Amino acid sequence: FHFWLPRAWVVPSLISTYLHAATMVKAGIFLLGRMLPLFGGAALWTAVLVPIGLATFLLGAYQALTETDLKAILARSTVSTLGLFTAIYGLATPEQDALGIFAHATYKGALFLIAGIVEHATHTRDIRQLGGLRRRMPVTFSVAVVAAASMAGVYPMLGFHAKEAFYDGLLQAPSLAGSNLQAAVIALSVAANALIFAAAVRFVAGIFLGKPSEHAGHAHEASPVLWGPPALLAGLALFMGLLAPTTEHIVNAFSSHPGAKLHVSLAPMAGPVLLSALTTALGILFYWGRSGLDALRQWRPAWLSTEWFWDGAMAGVVAGATAFSSRWQSGSLRWYLSGTLMFTVGLSGLALWHGGLSLRGVVVRFEEMQWYGVALCAMLTASAVMVVRSRTRIGAALALTANGFLTALLFVVYRSPDILLTQILIESVSTIFILLVLYFMPPFRADGFSPMRKAFNVAVSLAVGLCIFTFIMLSTSPTLREAHNLGADYLTRSLADAGGANAVNVIIVDFRAIDTNAEITVLMVVGLVVYGLLRSRRKSS
Structure with missing residues (x-):
């Protein structure tokens, strides 16, 4: 679902886009890294994150090279970078995440601000209408070259160290070691990085090199207030790359991996540097052959995109919701309540079936029954019948209140004074409140239900009652309790487990x-x- 991000970034102001590009979008990716200790050992972690991450890495880089809007180019490359981080976490190599985040934040923030400077000077962001601004905007050109060099992974920029760390992680990743997929993952990563290299070259060349365009006629160098912030970020990308030992300590301290020991050095290792050389060569080829890539994107049919599938899925959701609401959203509170209750009963039944629980495992001992408990249950049953059979709202409310107070007496039998107090308070206040509400309600009317509807109501009531009865019996059954004597268990574990005397x-x-x-x-x-x-009574008086 990457397509929304570039569209969102094309619309708002440059500073809003800068904040999202440099910081906010990577917050979710960093959170993914914090989840690595929990899910990193799962088999699906690598199997899901690595393919999705690599596909996003490659597709985003390809789209960045073929975009024409300056902000869209940078937005697509950010999507590509997010896919790169996803693959890094999928490979369980999180030591390099802070290095990659710092590198991306510095060069991408600088390039977004440069895009704003160029738009301010030329009144366009279309790279096809730009060119030849090098002489008119020399400072901006220099800053753009430094930032784009870090994006392309040119030595000794901070982006180069991030790319080297990624390649080294691919060569040393335990999940890929000795696997037939290692070569394929490395090949896709090199191709994606080469496309990013070509997109960075195109960004600089399309804006500043070549013949001046019509929009370059009135362009002028920006003030230091405008080019100062991107120059600072580009300078950070350069100096953090040159000060490799210091950068090593910083990124290891900020990595999501608590024991990160990433090595950052100005002396690159043989394996990653060979892959970097191959990336540069492929990037140059992609840049010179970008017209063919543009034609390939124009040829692509509409259905060969996630956006087409997403729009179709959203249209299906809307159509389904409309059909469902027109059929089932009848405005009947009784129907809504019945549907909710039946869904709850069905879900509870599924849970019981999945857990292998039933009333057959409940041990019932009638010899432990006390006569006052049986009498209370009989009165509870009678009050429940009165609630259902009452022909007035006041009668139903009083019968419901009687049922609540009888339930409170059960807590006397089972020696639960705290729950007894709570129940009495609830019943006392709710009775007053219900009676006040019923004062404004119309009298009962004859329902006039058909025999089928009455049978449905009875079935719902029986299903709910049986479900609640089953859960009560299971929860009070001695065979299903963890501790047979709950009081003794509390006393035993209070000091040992909870640390309380x-x-x-x-x-x-x-x-x-x-x-x-x-x-x-x-x-x-x-x-x-x-x-x-009390307050409403005081006001009325």
Whole structure:
């Protein structure tokens, strides 16, 4: 999904584009590097990131060479660089990421600002309408040459060291060592870097070399306020490349790899320098043969692009959403609630099936049942039936309140005073609140449901009830508990596992932290509701 980035960068101001190009887009890539310790050992990590990264690296470099807008050229090359970093993390060689990020930030930031200077002077960004600005803008030309040299990976620029580190990583990567894919990965990387080299040469030559164009007639050198910032960045690219030992310490300190020991030296190694020489030769060939590459891009059919597939996919999503909403979004709250409940029941059933859990593994001991527990359950059942069968809203609300207070009594049976207090507060406040709301509601009307609809409602109710019953039975079954005596387990683990001598505090803030947080939230909501009711009463009086 690379195509949105160049379009986004062509529109805004140059400083906005500079910030995105030099910093923001690489934040996500750097985050990918921080994920390497978690997912680097997975088989899919290399199998997914390396092909995607190399394909983006090569395709972005090719598009950078064939673009005509100055900002689009730089945007495509940034897409290519992001693919390079993705491949680096896929190969599990993150030591070089900080070096690559520093190199890209310096030369790309400088080139974006230079593109703005050129547009300010000539009122165009079309490279086909530029040329011959070397004599009219000598300082800008010099800065552009230095920055483009780092982009092309010319010795001794910082971009050269980043390219050498990448080639050395390809030659030494443990995931490629002894693999038949090593030669293919190196060949694709050399070709992509050669295209980037050609794009950098084209950027400088297309703007500053050749015969002056019509737009060059009124061009003039920019003020130091304009060419100073890109000159600073280009100077950093040059001096960080020359001061290789210092750069080595900096990039190792900022690398996403905690034990990075990347070697940066002005004396290049034999293997990477041979690949760099091959890159330069291919880059020159690509530059001289760029007309053929342009023709190849013009010949490409519309369907042979990710943009075509993306637009088609988005059109399909919109069409599907429209068809779904017109068929199922009927405005019926009852239907929405039924659909949500059935989806929840289906998902819960899938989880139970996948975990191999069922009521057959639950041990039920009727001899442990107490008569008051059975009586409470009977009253709970009767109150639930009253809620369903009530013909007035007030009657249904009172029956629902009775059901809530009876549920609170169950916590007395199971000796849970904290939950009992929370339940009583909820029921007291919610009852008042519901009665106030029902005062403004119209009376019940006869539903007039068909027998099929009534059967559907009953099926939904039974499915939800059975699902909740199953989860309650499973969660309270001694055979499925980790600890048979939860109290003794808490006391045993309080000091050893949680490091707390006060078992009560450890239970509240550690073992049952989520439950405690939920109870605090409920109490806060209840307090806010009570405050709102009292305040509204005060205002009305």
